[in-house]
């Protein structure tokens with residue numbers, strides 16, 4: 001199936017060959033190796049990008065440092081006004097950008113639109129936040145003394161994003177960083193460079209109209225071979241927000257940690273839903289299917305495991321298998337499609353290898369696990385989503401397979417369900433389907449889910465931007481987006497002011513000279 005998106009590419013300013021370096025308004029001609037971007041839906045070449053080199057990167061850092069000195073002194077609500085305008089501009093480009101996200105990454109169009117909507121939502125959130133960057137005031141133990149804490153801009157925030165959210169992850173970070181008074185350098189995933197270029201074209205207009213200095217929002221499109229360790233080891237970047245796999249996240253954490261820089265690490269998940277005898281089974285079924293096959297199983301919050309009570313297990317399994325047998329799989333931009341392609345053939349190989357491991361470790365494949373061939377599937381990136389019966393302790397089950405592979409696990413006692421639920425290295429998202437108050441409250445209690453996100457009668461994926469997003473354990477511990485996640489993007493300072501004519505020391509210490 002061929003779907004022409006040339007009109008949208010033009011609207012988004014994507015040419016056949018694009019430069020991968022931007023400092024906000026200006027695009028720099030680069031000499032780095034070209035990367036071609038193909039659509040996983042039809043295998044067609046979309047366009048290519050000349051990558052940034054290390055020299056380009058150093059120039060960008062210099063501009064970003066200069067820009068920070070100016071930007072940090074712009075009042076926060078005025079910075080918020082720029083973000084408000086970015087939100088308005090994104091609204092105008094929601095359809096073409098959503099289409100490009102879908103075409104380049106492979107998520108279905110509805111999810112592409114949803115991703116752009118997340119960008120818009122975080123803009124709105126950040127505008128409000130720009131008037132709420134507040135700290136506490138404390139009572140001093142000393143007479144005529146006043147104490148408070150305040151938050152200052154931090155500097156350059158380095159944002160490294162995963163392929164599966166080509167635009168939203170940047171916005172979650174960048175819009176909050178902007179109102180916080182920081183400047184941003186974005187290193188996107190080389191699998192989806194074009195989405196990043198389109199975003200920078202959209203924001204450039206707003207930056208230009210408002211005379212925002214070059215270097216406030218920068219893009220460095222470079223693969224890890226061109227620019228990897230150097231970016232993470234760079235002392236010019238006080239905060240690195242990294243979204244990606246646990247394997248690379250550990251490396252990033254080490255490199256930034258060695259120089260005692262700050263990190264926000266948003267890494268892999270192994271998300272489970274507990275389905276109890278008290279669950280609304282219809283709702284649970286819908287949530288599991290969306291969670292497991294949405295974005296072709298390539299969300300950090302995708303449902304990977306379901307832990308189902310004995311009494312409803314067989315019925316749930318049979319109904320799931322029936323639904324899986326009827327899933328429309330195809331081109332991500334075809335309105336009928338619910339399951340698009342995996343991002344590339346490498347992801348397909350990883351998926352197939354995982355299926356083999358499931359079988360070798362004792363699991364039973366119930367459905368799926370095949371590569372689709374023939375008309376409409378020529379790109380080689382389409383697979384049938386799989387369900388397997390397994391035990392939680394299998395090595396492969398303990399790992400995140402970034403594909404539509406759902407594990408079914410049985411339980412008989414509720415405490416056992418919680419134990420199985422938590423017995424994985426990751427701790428991102430979790431859910432329970434139950435209408436029983438004692439079960440749902442226990443799941444949310446100290447002895448319940450150990451994840452950063454815990455939901456009741458909602459699946460594991462599809463978080464709203466208003467909450468702080470992130471996870472525990474090997475998910476990295478980072479939080480971004482809503483709630484008070486903005487604090488990570490700022491430098492905290494405690495201030496004590498003496499308005500007396502004495503100099504009393506704290507703790508009553510006498511020191512008379």
Ligand code: NAD
Pocket residue numbers: 160161162163164165187188189190223224227228229243244245246248249265266267268269299300301400402428470471475
């Ligand atoms: P990845 O770890 O392969 O890549 C992430 C980013 O790091 C990309 O921009 C990539 O170009 C860069 N990168 C890769 N190798 C590098 C290296 N050696 N040095 C420097 N940079 C390097 O992850 P991915 O395949 O793009 O994304 C999928 C993973 O991301 C999954 O594990 C998923 O769970 C996770 N993810 C987590 C969240 C979250 O918020 N917790 C959100 C989205 C994705």
